[in-house]
Structures are given as structure tokens and as C-alpha cells.
Amino acid sequence: MFIYTREAHPGENIGQHESFERKLACAKLLAEEAGISREILVDDLGGTVHRAYGLMPNMSWVIGHGGRVAYKANWTSAANVEAFLGRFLAGQAGHPPGTSPVPYETQQAEFRYTDRKRFMQDLLRNGPRAVAEFEKAQQLWAARAAT
């Protein structure tokens, strides 16, 4: 399932949402252009659900049946989610004789590798100012890292 949030990199072509109707239209665009066949739920204009789960632009969560958090990542890796789900479901299905399942938690650093050319093309699709604003943001991140 996919939850549609605010725009991460608005530009002249795809601006930030000024109404819920506009947000719905952008969600429809994502479904059509990205070919997302999963169920898409659209958050309200104020981002109520997005705020409750942590405001990152492309995070993933797995909620176990019964409603308890099983996995959270501040960026989406389909491979990691899939691997986790496999372990989680196997753990629920059973355990070796003579053992007791004891839950524990992990936190680990991961790396993601952005295809920079494609990312910049996507920003340009949003509008030229989305490119300029991202480049300014990169300068700000570099200045932060230097302090």
C-alpha cells in the first residue's frame, strides 16, 4: 500500500498542493506515470498520517497483523522490506523444536545509491526551479557537513 504525501520537490510544472483536489490529481499522475498498481491512499492536505509516522519523504513501514510496528526505515529499499517480510513471516509461522521465539530490535545504517542523471531529469520534469532549489539545498548540506 502507498500513502501519498506532500510533494518533495515542487516546481513550475508540478507545484505543491494548494487543495486536496490538486493532491488527488498528483496522486493520479504518480499512479499513471510510475505505474504503481498497489492501493494508493491519499493523506489529508495537512499531512496528518505523514506527521504521525515521521515526515520522511520516502519511508517504509511494516505493521504486523494486530497493529504493532514490525519494521520502519526512513528510506525505502524494496529489497530490504522484502527480505524483512520473509524473515518476519517465517518467524511467525513457527520455530525450531525446543526453542522459544524472543523478539528483539535492530537499528542499522544503510546506504542508497541515487542515479543522479535520472534524479536530475525527474527534478527538471517537476520544473526548472526544482533543479535550482535542489542545487541550493546541496550547498546548504555541504555547509552543514563542514561545521
Add this chain to the structure above:
Amino acid sequence: MGEADRDSIAAYNYPRFDEYVAAGSDMADEDAFRASPWAGQRAADFTLPRLGDGAQVSLSSLWRSKPLVMEFGSFT
């Protein structure tokens, strides 16, 4: 809708990414993620409209019988 609500909605829907970063809001978002429910804690339930048919869908109805994978994102 009150003025505070309008301000909150306007702040959430930032028009410029560079100004959002300059204000440190991206770091605040990372903090919000860290402060969100951790593994083992109960997830917050909400009801949202489904794209396509507009049906109201509760998150709890999706995690009732099997684990729910939720990805957050946007077109941009």
C-alpha cells in the same frame, strides 16, 4: 478551519525545497521519524480515501489479517 490550522497546512506544504532546508526543517523531519513509534509499539490508525474509488480505508483494516507494508511518497 482556524488560522493555526491554515498555518500548519501551509508549513507542511512547503513551496520551496531550498528554503525548507535552509530553515532546518529537513533535520526536524529526521527527528520526527526517530520520535515515531518504534518496533513493538502500537501503530497509529487512520482512515484515508483510496485513489480511484474514494472509498474510506482504515489502516487497521489492512493490518487486521496480515502484515501491512506502507510506503510513503509523492510524484516529485
